[in-house]
Amino acid sequence: MRGLTHRAVDRAAGLPAGSTSYYARTRVALLELAADRMVELDQVAVAPPAGRLAEFLGGVVHASITRGRTRMLARYEFALEATRRPELRGRYDAGGAELRRRCAEVLAAAGSLTPEADTRVVIGWIEGSIFDALAGTGSVRPPDEEELVRGARVVLSGLGLGSA
Numbered sequence: 001m002r003g004l005t006h007r008a009v010d011r012a013a014g015l016p017a018g019s020t021s022y023y024a025r026t027r028v029a030l031l032e033l034a035a036d037r038m039v040e041l042d043q044v045a046v047a048p049p050a051g052r053l054a055e056f057l058g059g060v061v062h063a064s065i066t067r068g069r070t071r072m073l074a075r076y077e078f079a080l081e082a083t084r085r086p087e088l089r090g091r092y093d094a095g096g097a098e099l100r101r102r103c104a105e106v107l108a109a110a111g112s113l114t115p116e117a118d119t120r121v122v123i124g125w126i127e128g129s130i131f132d133a134l135a136g137t138g139s140v141r142p143p144d145e146e147e148l149v150r151g152a153r154v155v156l157s158g159l160g161l162g163s164a
Contacts, residue, residue: 039095058149065133118159125155
């Protein structure tokens with residue numbers, strides 16, 4: 001997080017020094033813009049194919065720990081920063097609330113009778129799997145997509161959505 005500075009953003013974007021501070025005067029404003037951008041990037045409208053929810057979830061987690069590795073690590077940095085800076089908490093939580101809303105919709109469509117409660121379980125599995133593969137002991141041997149699909153099937157089965 002300390003590396004995210006106005007100067008670093010200017011340099012990475014190939015902008016003249018001071019350009020970023022025009023849009024974000026303070027460090028908090030810069031962090032808010034970065035958090036907003038992460039949420040924006042997550043706004044991809046994707047619906048899992050009918051009867052393939054486990055494959056979809058396993059694929060999402062696998063993409064997060066492979067192609068999306070850097071972004072996920074940045075998200076963890078923001079999560080920790082939001083615990084230290086209450087002014088960032090709302091933005092971070094808004095992104096998580098949107099993800100949970102979309103997950104509940106998918107689970108309801110798959111037949112969940114308690115989509116909000118089931119979302120807690122599914123998001124917990126997703127976040128735990130990603131964290132373990134990127135920053136936990138599981139990073140020594142991250143799971144492949146097949147292993148993640150099996151894990152998703154176990155979770156969905158436990159929720160009574162085994163055929164989703």
